[in-house]
Amino acid sequence: MENIVIIKYNAGNIGSVANALKRLDVNYKISADPDVIGKADKVIFPGVGEASSTMKNLRERGLDVLIPRLRQPVLGICLGMQLMCAWSEEGDTRGLGIFKERVYKFRINEKVPHMGWNTLMPSTDPLLTDLPEQAWFYFVHSFYAESGESTVASCEYGISFGAYLKKDNFYGVQFHPEKSGKTGSKFIQNFIAL
Amino acid sequence: MLAKRIIPCLDIREGRTVKGVNFVGIRDAGDPIELACRYVEEGADELVFLDITASHEGRKTRVDLVKLIAKEINIPFTIGGGINDYRDAELLLAAGADKICINSAAVKNPVLINQLVNAYGSQFVVLAIDASASGNDWQVYIHGGRIKHTKNLFEWALEGQDRGCGEILFTSMNHDGTKGGYVCDTLRKLSDLLHIPIIASGGAGTMDHFLEVFKWGKSDAALAASVFHYGEIPIPQLKLFLRKNNVSVRI
Numbered sequence: 001m002e003n004i005v006i007i008k009y010n011a012g013n014i015g016s017v018a019n020a021l022k023r024l025d026v027n028y029k030i031s032a033d034p035d036v037i038g039k040a041d042k043v044i045f046p047g048v049g050e051a052s053s054t055m056k057n058l059r060e061r062g063l064d065v066l067i068p069r070l071r072q073p074v075l076g077i078c079l080g081m082q083l084m085c086a087w088s089e090e091g092d093t094r095g096l097g098i099f100k101e102r103v104y105k106f107r108i109n110e111k112v113p114h115m116g117w118n119t120l121m122p123s124t125d126p127l128l129t130d131l132p133e134q135a136w137f138y139f140v141h142s143f144y145a146e147s148g149e150s151t152v153a154s155c156e157y158g159i160s161f162g163a164y165l166k167k168d169n170f171y172g173v174q175f176h177p178e179k180s181g182k183t184g185s186k187f188i189q190n191f192i193a194l
Numbered sequence: 195m196l197a198k199r200i201i202p203c204l205d206i207r208e209g210r211t212v213k214g215v216n217f218v219g220i221r222d223a224g225d226p227i228e229l230a231c232r233y234v235e236e237g238a239d240e241l242v243f244l245d246i247t248a249s250h251e252g253r254k255t256r257v258d259l260v261k262l263i264a265k266e267i268n269i270p271f272t273i274g275g276g277i278n279d280y281r282d283a284e285l286l287l288a289a290g291a292d293k294i295c296i297n298s299a300a301v302k303n304p305v306l307i308n309q310l311v312n313a314y315g316s317q318f319v320v321l322a323i324d325a326s327a328s329g330n331d332w333q334v335y336i337h338g339g340r341i342k343h344t345k346n347l348f349e350w351a352l353e354g355q356d357r358g359c360g361e362i363l364f365t366s367m368n369h370d371g372t373k374g375g376y377v378c379d380t381l382r383k384l385s386d387l388l389h390i391p392i393i394a395s396g397g398a399g400t401m402d403h404f405l406e407v408f409k410w411g412k413s414d415a416a417l418a419a420s421v422f423h424y425g426e427i428p429i430p431q432l433k434l435f436l437r438k439n440n441v442s443v444r445i
Binding site: 139 | 195196197198199234239264265266268269270287288290292314315316317318360361388389390391414415444
């Protein structure tokens with residue numbers, strides 16, 4: 001049985017991620033204990049909230065040092081992904097620097113937040129296998145990761161931005177797979193099956 | 195391309211759906227979870243649960259219901275009705291609600307919007323506005339449309355946006371229940387005025403009404419209840435119709 005750990009800190013969507021894993025009959029723990037996180041097969045780094053205060057919260061728990069050192073697959077979701085980048089304009093926040101990309105506020109003619117279902121630019125990737133050709137995911141955010149070398153799949157909303165980033169064992173998604181219906185469940189299953 | 199959202203609304207009292215539901219294959223029409231699952235299966239993009247429980251025990255029933263919904267439903271959902279203060283909202287977030295919808299409480303105490311946004315983010319707070327038109331003047335009503343307030347729709351929507359709410363759910367009381375179509379001109383004006391998403395509510399009767407509210411009304415999402423509950427407009431059919439007419443929808 002896979003040993004999945006959701007990193008526990010003041011993120012808003014921990015419960016939603018836990019519920020998504022429950023629906024998939026996956027065993028998981030929610031923990032901030034470096035030993036427990038270190039021993040996990042897979043780690044999920046959720047996040048909903050404001051960047052600078054969340055980063056401060058991570059530092060207080062020593063998670064800013066722990067997360068970049070992890071060797072097993074790590075999936076950052078929404079703000080979790082943004083904090084894995086180098087910097088965020090939100091609160092002028094230095095991130096974990098796993099991805100070199102920077103995070104900016106939307107300055108577009110569309111409505112902000114970018115809220116609702118959108119598609120990814122087609123990509124072949126292990127986490128996107130067995131998904132419909134036009135796979136819809138649920139987004140809700142006002143800041144975005146610029147497209148860059150870590151971008152696996154991008155999304156269009158006034159501008160093309162990094163919707164799914166990857167580097168070595170680190171995966172980061174702007175969308176919420178835990179709220180993206182069957183497509184999102186399949187994405188999480190693919191991550192667990194890595 | 196971002197999809198226009200189709201949002202069925204379920205009215206709940208004491209943990210049960212209120213409006214009659216006429217769905218083939220539904221065993222218990224009063225069970226909100228079974229109905230919600232059905233809508234998810236059909237392709238609803240989001241769900242809104244409006245809890246009209248009036249009793250003192252309402253708060254606990256509502257929290258228990260939200261916990262159940264959060265367990266079963268894998269798309270975003272909003273809970274509204276009877277959220278009077280910060281504590282109510284906080285409990286619903288903890289129970290698993292993605293968004294809360296506030297109406298009368300925000301009119302009476304607008305700072306509540308700022309407090310909730312600062313604590314939980316814009317994406318959590320939907321400002322619901324019920325308004326009725328006399329001429330060109332749109333007056334805001336509270337307490338389920340029973341009490342007229344001095345606020346004006348456009349001013350109040352702008353204030354809500356300035357205070358940080360993530361979306362506006364606007365119900366035209368003149369159109370609600372008529373099945374004569376959404377109030378597209380007013381929705382369009384509201385959409386041009388604001389930079390946050392607008393959910394249109396009140397008046398859905400035909401598939402053309404949805405097309406109009408997205409094309410002419412410039413709405414980001416359309417909410418409806420009875421046309422979905424009574425199976426008058428099946429969601430898969432509606433989405434095919436919209437796509438055929440060049441509206442971006444999730445299929």
